[in-house]
Amino acid sequence: MSERTLSGTGVTPLSGVGTVVWYDQDVELDEPHAPEDVDTAAEQARFENAVATAREELQTERERTAEKVGESEAEIFDAHLQFLNDPQITDAVEESIDEGLPAEHATREGFQQGIEQLAAAGGRMAERTDDLRDIRDRLVRILADAERIDLSALPEGTVLLAEMLTPSDTAQLDPETVAGFATAEGGRTSHAAIFARSIGIPAVVGVGDDLLGVEADETVVVDGEAGDVIVDPSAETRERASERRDVEIRSDRVETADGKEIEVAANVGTLAELEGAVAQGADAIGLFRTEFLFLDREAPPDEDEQVDTYVEALDAFPEGRVVVRTLDVGGDKPIPYIEADEEDNPFLGMRGIRRSLGPDAELFETQIRALLRAGAVGDGDLAVMFPLVATVGEVEQALDVVEDVAGDLESEGVDYAMPELGVMIETPAAVFVGDALAERLDFFSIGTNDLAQYVMAASRQNEHVADLHDPSDPAVLRAIDRAVEAAHDGDIWIGMCGEMAGDPDLTELLIGLGLDELSMSAVTIPDVKANVVDVSTADARTLAETALRAATKDEVRAALSEDT
Amino acid sequence: MERTVTIVPEAGLHARPASKFVETANQFEAELQIATEDEEPVNARSMLGVSSLGVEHGEEVRLIADGDDAEAALDALEKVLTTPESEYDE
Numbered sequence: 001m002s003e004r005t006l007s008g009t010g011v012t013p014l015s016g017v018g019t020v021v022w023y024d025q026d027v028e029l030d031e032p033h034a035p036e037d038v039d040t041a042a043e044q045a046r047f048e049n050a051v052a053t054a055r056e057e058l059q060t061e062r063e064r065t066a067e068k069v070g071e072s073e074a075e076i077f078d079a080h081l082q083f084l085n086d087p088q089i090t091d092a093v094e095e096s097i098d099e100g101l102p103a104e105h106a107t108r109e110g111f112q113q114g115i116e117q118l119a120a121a122g123g124r125m126a127e128r129t130d131d132l133r134d135i136r137d138r139l140v141r142i143l144a145d146a147e148r149i150d151l152s153a154l155p156e157g158t159v160l161l162a163e164m165l166t167p168s169d170t171a172q173l174d175p176e177t178v179a180g181f182a183t184a185e186g187g188r189t190s191h192a193a194i195f196a197r198s199i200g201i202p203a204v205v206g207v208g209d210d211l212l213g214v215e216a217d218e219t220v221v222v223d224g225e226a227g228d229v230i231v232d233p234s235a236e237t238r239e240r241a242s243e244r245r246d247v248e249i250r251s252d253r254v255e256t257a258d259g260k261e262i263e264v265a266a267n268v269g270t271l272a273e274l275e276g277a278v279a280q281g282a283d284a285i286g287l288f289r290t291e292f293l294f295l296d297r298e299a300p301p302d303e304d305e306q307v308d309t310y311v312e313a314l315d316a317f318p319e320g321r322v323v324v325r326t327l328d329v330g331g332d333k334p335i336p337y338i339e340a341d342e343e344d345n346p347f348l349g350m351r352g353i354r355r356s357l358g359p360d361a362e363l364f365e366t367q368i369r370a371l372l373r374a375g376a377v378g379d380g381d382l383a384v385m386f387p388l389v390a391t392v393g394e395v396e397q398a399l400d401v402v403e404d405v406a407g408d409l410e411s412e413g414v415d416y417a418m419p420e421l422g423v424m425i426e427t428p429a430a431v432f433v434g435d436a437l438a439e440r441l442d443f444f445s446i447g448t449n450d451l452a453q454y455v456m457a458a459s460r461q462n463e464h465v466a467d468l469h470d471p472s473d474p475a476v477l478r479a480i481d482r483a484v485e486a487a488h489d490g491d492i493w494i495g496m497c498g499e500m501a502g503d504p505d506l507t508e509l510l511i512g513l514g515l516d517e518l519s520m521s522a523v524t525i526p527d528v529k530a531n532v533v534d535v536s537t538a539d540a541r542t543l544a545e546t547a548l549r550a551a552t553k554d555e556v557r558a559a560l561s562e563d564t
Numbered sequence: 565m566e567r568t569v570t571i572v573p574e575a576g577l578h579a580r581p582a583s584k585f586v587e588t589a590n591q592f593e594a595e596l597q598i599a600t601e602d603e604e605p606v607n608a609r610s611m612l613g614v615s616s617l618g619v620e621h622g623e624e625v626r627l628i629a630d631g632d633d634a635e636a637a638l639d640a641l642e643k644v645l646t647t648p649e650s651e652y653d654e
Contacts, residue, residue: 078583079583079611082583082586082587082611083611083612085590086609086610086611086613087607087609087610088606088607088610088612088613089610114612117616118616120616121616121618128615297575297579298574298575298576298578298579299574299575299621300574302574302648302649
């Protein structure tokens with residue numbers, strides 16, 4: 001058979017090749033005996049023993065997850081433990097046993113009512129049904145004495161395939177032996193995806209039912225960059241996939257061959273990713289997204305909770321800088337308790353700083369208070385930046401809020417520290433008034449995904465214009481060049497935190513354009529650091545000048561390939 | 565023994581407040597139930613029961629206790645329901 005490709009969502013820009021092991025937790029049960037043949041007392045005892053075993057397993061997995069991934073990820077097990085002890089559910093199971101069902105069948109029946117009840121409650125409660133199913137399946141597996149694949153001891157070169165992976169499953173995977181995993185369900189923000197990013201495992205999620213047709217022992221490539229699972233790959237595809245993992249991780253700062261230091265930083269979207277950033281050798285955090293604090297809950301986090309989170313990030317980089325972006329919602333990121341009108345053009349509407357200075361002013365002030373307080377406590381150096389700035393007026397208003405908050409904290413006698421203040425350069429408007437912005441700020445960080453979207457007038461969401469939406473188009477490169485010039489003329493530093501910064505093929509071009517800092521997904525840091533040390537700034541500048549003179553994207557590509 | 569309490573935590577009786585409530589109920593011997601105006605009372609030790617009530621911030625609930633330590637249990641549960649989430653110890 002020839003190679004075939006299944007598409008899903010790639011969650012790490014890594015690829016791996018290996019042999020398929022299927023992880024399937026569905027246990028098939030035989031038809032139950034007639035009720036009169038069931039020894040009710042014995043079945044009750046079996047059920048109690050199974051609950052005790054499940055509790056031990058959960059406690060072990062909780063500890064392991066807290067250690068490997070993080071305390072907040074481990075908290076999911078607390079919910080499981082609580083459901084395990086739930087009298088409403090255990091009563092229902094015991095009732096079914098009394099009616100003459102064996103313990104494993106009674107468990108399925110007893111949990112079913114609870115699952116339906118939660119599903120009927122709707123909204124956020126409905127999500128907890130997954131927790132209940134998880135617990136149910138665990139108990140049934142224990143009762144049926146079904147084999148449990150030990151995920152922590154898979155043979156080297158395994159690619160794990162599963163319908164979905166729970167946090168407890170993923171926490172057991174050893175990146176030394178597992179070449180990658182792919183799941184039929186799940187998205188970029190699923191637990192499995194977050195885990196894959198934080199420890200650097202090639203992973204593709206949300207492949208759909210096609211994945212179920214892949215058989216055990218087949219060879220597959222998991223390409224986390226393209227989001228592909230390639231079954232029965234050609235020798236060439238295999239080789240390309242296995243090439244990428246042998247890059248040295250450097251935890252020291254790097255400079256170009258002629259001695260210009262380039263800060264290589266990580267983009268982080270959850271606390272769990274901090275550890276991965278440190279492990280991949282990040283010098284700093286160049287983009288700390290704060291949306292995760294506000295998503296998946298019914299009320300905003302209060303000031304103290306935010307302080308704790310920001311301090312945790314600062315403590316992870318005692319020698320480095322942590323650039324926190326203030327809440328960036330609107331457009332494609334709805335949050336239940338934040339009221340947002342339907343908009344015809346959400347990407348040109350109420351989002352980023354526009355919301356913080358308007359309907360979300362209160363949330364913004366709380367966030368700034370928390371940030372200034374955290375800056376006084378945490379080890380690293382705090383920097384704060386505002387998203388989607390278009391005018392100098394917006395920046396002045398935001399800076400006024402920071403001033404006012406500092407004044408309040410001062411008069412309350414609360415400790416605080418003034419962070420470096422900057423903006424994301426994402427709109428053509430911000431590029432054009434870059435000189436005026438630089439006078440008022442300490443730094444810029446270019447968000448290339450949005451900048452390309454707005455410069456090219458091509459939506460990130462629309463596949464029909466995906467070809468236009470390319471940060472290496474000369475128009476986008478010239479916008480970047482102009483932003484860098486404005487920053488350096490104003491004596492402030494400028495970084496880049498869009499996808500472009502993490503593309504190792506573009507490292508030399510970006511250094512040539514004059515970027516002082518590059519921030520990316522943790523997994524690409526080793527590749528980019530390895531490239532930085534090979535670059536001479538004079539050659540890089542020549543390359544950048546050629547690219548800036550190019551009339552088309554193809555000419556830019558030609559300049560890049562000539563260079564290598 | 566009964567008591568009516570207004571819910572203080574912003575998130576209502578979900579997630580952490582619900583866990584805390586169930587945990588607290590488990591520390592007492594008395595039979596404990598919680599009820600909203602329009603639903604049947606549920607076992608206060610049941611995470612499933614308590615969270616399916618879907619109680620929001622500002623809503624009133626009825627706590628029902630029967631047993632030797634009923635009064636102490638009501639005090640403790642009332643405290644959970646009237647403490648903002650930010651003041652939980654941990």
